[in-house]
Amino acid sequence: MDASIIPACEFRWIMPEIMLTGWALLLLIIGGVTKGPVASKTSGVLCVIGSIFALYFTLNLWGTNLDVFNQLYTIDNYGTFFKALFLCILILVSIVSLRYADREGIGSGEYYALLMFGVLGMMVMTSSHHFITIFIGLEVMSLSIYVLCGLLRGNATSVEASLKYFLLGAFATAFLLYGMAMIYGSTGILDVVELKKYFLLKQPFSATMFVIGLGFLIVGFGFKIASVPFHMWTPDVYQGAPTSITAYMATGVKAAAFGALIRVFFTAFIPFQFGWSEIIWVLAVLTMCVGNITALVQHDVKRMLAYSSIAHAGYILVAFVTADRALASSMLYYLMAYSFMNIGAFTVVIALEKKGDNNSEIDGFAGLGVRHPFYALCMSIFLLSLAGVPPLAGFMGKFYVFSTAVKAEYYWLAVIGFLNSAVAAYYYLRVMMYMYFKETIGEPGTVDRAPQYGLVMIICIWALLHMGIFPKTFLTIAQKAVGIFG
C-alpha cells in the first residue's frame, strides 16, 4: 500500500479525538458570539455533554489493538484506559466549573474549549509509541494549561503561577526533546516499538550518547510528573492557579505524564532496567520524603495538597522502579484512585473559597463539622483515602504498589514507602482535627452550597468506595490495559 495515502476508514478509530476537537472549536465559536452568565452556563453544559459522547466512543474502542496512520498512532487497551480516565476527569472538572468558573467570571467558551484541548493532548500523548506524536500531545496539553493557569487575569498569584509554569514547562520540554534527539542520534529510530526490536538484535547496547539521552528523558518526564528534584514549580503553580484548574492539573497532567513514561520505558527500555531503575529508586525515595515532610508544615490546604500530590507521584514511582510489566497494573489502579480522591478534595476546597480569593488557609476549615456536616464528611473521606485507610481506594492503591515492590524484592523501598504513608497521615488528619475539634475561627466564611459540588463529591465518594471494596474488577481492567507490554 502506498504509505502516503491515509485510508479514510482509519479516521473512525480516532472518533473520541475528532469529537473533542470539533466540540472545542464549536465552544470557541459560541464563546465568540455570546456573552454573560447564560453563555457561560451553555458552554459548560455543552462541554459536559461533549465529553460524555467522547467517553462513549472511547469505551467502544476497548479491546481494539491496532496501529493507525503509518504506526504514528496506536489504538490499544492501554491508551483506551487512559483516555477514559482523562474524560472522567474532564467531566468532573467541567461540572465543578459550571459553578466555580461562573463565580470567578472565567467561565466563557474558551475556558471549556481549553479544558477539552488539554484532554485532547493527554489522549494523544498516551496513545502513541512514536516520539513525534508523544511530543505533540505533550505540547497540546501543556499549552492549554499554561493559558488556563493564568485565566484569573486580575489576580497576581494566578498570573504568576502561569508564568512560572510556562517557563519551567518549556525548559523541561527542551530536556525531553534533547533526550529524544540523543536516542535518535545513537539508534536512528524514533519509534518505541522499533527501538525495542533494535535493542533485541543489538544486545548489549551501550552508546554514551544513548545513556545521556535516557537521562534527559527521565529529567523531562520527571518535571511533568513532579518528582523531586524537578518539583519546584508544583506547589506554586497548584496554589496560584484557579482551583478547578489545580484539580485538573494534579490529576490529568500527572496521569498523562505517567501514561507516556510507562509506555516508553516499559516498551523499549526494559533491557536497560539495571541502569535506570537505580536512578528512579533514588527519585522515588526523594519524592516521597520531600513531598511528605514539606507538606507537614503547610498552612494552606491547597499547597498541602500540592505537596501531597508530589508524595503520591513518589508512591507510583515505587512500582515503576521494579519494571515488572505484568504488575504495571498497580500504577494504573493507583492513578485512577488518586484522580478521584484529589478531584474530590479540591472540590471541597473550592466550595469553601471566597470569590476572587484563591487562598485556602487551614483555619477556614475550623468548625466545618458543625457549619456544614456534609462537606466535612466528604472531605474526611477524601483525606482518609489519601492517607490510605481501608476500605477506600487509596488503601488498595498503596497496597498494590507496595506489594509490587515487595514481590520484586525491593524491600527497603517498600519500608520507606510505608513509613512515608504514616508521616502523611499526620497532615491529612490535622485537617480533619480542624474540622471536627476546633471552634470556628473568626468570621466564618460563607460555604457555597451549589448542587454541582455535591454531585461531584458524591460521584468521587462512590468511585472511591467502589474501587476500594471491589478492587478486583478495576485491577482486572488495569491488567488488560497493561497486557500490551506482555
Added chain:
Amino acid sequence: MLPEIPQSLYYLLSAVLFTVGAVGVITRRNAIVIFMCIELMLNAVNLSFITSGNFLNSLDGTIFVIFIMAVAAAEAAVGLGIFVLIFRLKGTVHVDEFNLLKG
C-alpha cells in the same frame, strides 16, 4: 550535503548551545531573556536532529525539526501573551519580582 566536517563536531556545537541556553535559564532574571534561552535550547535540539538525520540518511529527524519549530512558534505566542499579562499587572517582567507564592 555537509562534507568533511566530522559528525562529532556538530554534536559538540549542539551540546555547547544547549548548555549555554540551560545556564542562561538558570542565571538570567528577565523573563524574556529566559524565554530566548529556552529557544536556544530548542534550536540546539534541532541541530542535533538535523545532524543525526543527515548522517544516518533518515528523514525522521528532519521531520521532527519541523514539528519542533511549529510548536516553538505556538509556545512563543502563548508565552508572550503571558508576559504582556504580567507586565500590565506588575509593570515588570523581572522574575525576582514575582514572589507571592512561596513556602
